[in-house]
Amino acid sequence: MEAPMTASMSSQTPTIFALATGLGRAAIAVMRLSGPQSAFILESLAGSLPAPRYASLRSLRHDGEVLDQALILWLPGPRSYTGEDSAELHLHAGPAIIESVAQALVSLGARPAEPGEFTRRAVQAGRLDLLQAEAIADLVDAETQAQRKQALAQADGVLSTLYQGWSQRLRQVLAQQEALIDFPDEELPAEVEEALLGECRALGHEMSEHLKDERGEITREGLTVVIAGAPNVGKSSLLNALCGHDAAIVTQKAGTTRDAISVDWMLDGIKLRLIDTAGLRETDDEIEAEGIRRAMRHVEKADRVLHLVGPGDDAETLAPDAIRVRTKIDLVPALEGEIGIHTQSPEGIAPLRAILSDVVKTLMNQRAAPPLTRARHRAGLEEARDHLERAMSAPWPEIRGEELRLAMRALGRLTGHVDVEALLDTIFGQFCIGK
Ligand SMILES: Nc1nc2c(c(=O)[nH]1)N(C=O)[C@@H](CNc1ccc(C(=O)N[C@@H](CCC(=O)O)C(=O)O)cc1)CN2
Numbered sequence: 001m002e003a004p005m006t007a008s009m010s011s012q013t014p015t016i017f018a019l020a021t022g023l024g025r026a027a028i029a030v031m032r033l034s035g036p037q038s039a040f041i042l043e044s045l046a047g048s049l050p051a052p053r054y055a056s057l058r059s060l061r062h063d064g065e066v067l068d069q070a071l072i073l074w075l076p077g078p079r080s081y082t083g084e085d086s087a088e089l090h091l092h093a094g095p096a097i098i099e100s101v102a103q104a105l106v107s108l109g110a111r112p113a114e115p116g117e118f119t120r121r122a123v124q125a126g127r128l129d130l131l132q133a134e135a136i137a138d139l140v141d142a143e144t145q146a147q148r149k150q151a152l153a154q155a156d157g158v159l160s161t162l163y164q165g166w167s168q169r170l171r172q173v174l175a176q177q178e179a180l181i182d183f184p185d186e187e188l189p190a191e192v193e194e195a196l197l198g199e200c201r202a203l204g205h206e207m208s209e210h211l212k213d214e215r216g217e218i219t220r221e222g223l224t225v226v227i228a229g230a231p232n233v234g235k236s237s238l239l240n241a242l243c244g245h246d247a248a249i250v251t252q253k254a255g256t257t258r259d260a261i262s263v264d265w266m267l268d269g270i271k272l273r274l275i276d277t278a279g280l281r282e283t284d285d286e287i288e289a290e291g292i293r294r295a296m297r298h299v300e301k302a303d304r305v306l307h308l309v310g311p312g313d314d315a316e317t318l319a320p321d322a323i324r325v326r327t328k329i330d331l332v333p334a335l336e337g338e339i340g341i342h343t344q345s346p347e348g349i350a351p352l353r354a355i356l357s358d359v360v361k362t363l364m365n366q367r368a369a370p371p372l373t374r375a376r377h378r379a380g381l382e383e384a385r386d387h388l389e390r391a392m393s394a395p396w397p398e399i400r401g402e403e404l405r406l407a408m409r410a411l412g413r414l415t416g417h418v419d420v421e422a423l424l425d426t427i428f429g430q431f432c433i434g435k
């Protein structure tokens, strides 16, 4: 066979393949193929190339043997998902079929794709930016309707548009700043610097407001709510009552819970990660002490802490924004103004449910603009905003220019386009410097 030779002689970019559908018993499995060898490989398996983007039913043959009857798609680049020549083989999902097709693909010169490699190629081909690629990953992982909607909007480019808008405005500011540096003696009105600083302030403000918005991360990752307090106050009972099943062991003995127990619970379309923890007290028991250390770590990392206090319990607050909850109010009523619960009936925990609902509502009703969705976005934007602030207080124009450039680069890294070339165009376009 001349196939492997042909494969090795062609372009450098490897042709990759992967099972695009999950493993396990199913009706159909989709094998996906992308790269310069796709046409050759599809042709040799299917006999000839079908019409682009039309489904065709073909027998797949390799080494004189029929591997499967498959529905195939020929998706030539650059109008494909990856931007490269691609193909899809819709197979019967038998593991032996999948194995034989994979072997045939390897012997025809393709190699198995790495995780995310198809989307990575789409980014390299300029069909998606980094934010959109991240959104594709989020779409695949979306478990709630809110996650799906958010990921779809981000894949559509709402965040890219927002950040590119900021990036463009920064570029204008930098162009004006460059003019101030290069022509200090020329008659650049003082208003230029005033306007420039005003625009920096406006941008910094918009970024800070955007950074305050936690909706995106909460939708994507959920809200971690830690249940903490002294032993035996009813923490595990509350966890069980909220999530509706016996997730944690409850006994009348103080010190029952040792390991933290985490349960995902949906409230108003948002995922809450409820974490029940070991009761906090002084102890000589090594295992319990480790449980308590872990409990405190969870309290520190929590988005919200429910600090449960039993009847007559006067414990100091565990965290500044902890929600204090009086338990067992069937035994001793709560004090005036306290949130009181008893865990034996749904009505008993209704007041706390209402509070949690309010927390979610308040957090989710922040602003109208699209929210950032990942720690990477937060870190990149904080970096951009910090450089912008340093630019505003810079002692020399050169330093201000440098800080503005660093701010732009941080934004450029978010979308994956860091374009210095465009900056030059803006400078020359705006100030007619070559005149
Ligand atoms: N069978 C199948 N289903 C799928 C995908 C896929 O690749 N294959 N997708 C992949 O994740 C998603 C849909 N996203 C896609 C995005 C772009 C293109 C694409 O090739 N677009 C070209 C050609 C479209 C045409 O004009 O016929 C284009 O946009 O120009 C395909 C799917 C979900 N469902």
Ligand SMILES: Nc1nc2c(ncn2[C@@H]2O[C@H](COP(=O)(O)OP(=O)(O)OP(=O)(O)O)[C@@H](O)[C@H]2O)c(=O)[nH]1
Residues within 6 Å of the ligand: 230, 231, 232, 233, 234, 235, 236, 237, 238, 249, 250, 251, 252, 253, 254, 255, 256, 257, 258, 277, 278, 279, 280, 327, 328, 329, 330, 331, 341, 342, 343, 344
């Ligand atoms: N009367 C009454 N008893 C409750 C209530 N909630 C829990 N209990 C009881 O209090 C005891 C301790 O409950 P747990 O939920 O195990 O308490 P905990 O805070 O998880 O305790 P540790 O895991 O030891 O820290 C059990 O006997 C529960 O049945 C309540 O609302 N009213």
Ligand SMILES: [Mg+2]
Residues within 6 Å of the ligand: 235, 236, 237, 248, 249, 250, 256, 257, 276, 277, 279
């Ligand atoms: Mg417990």
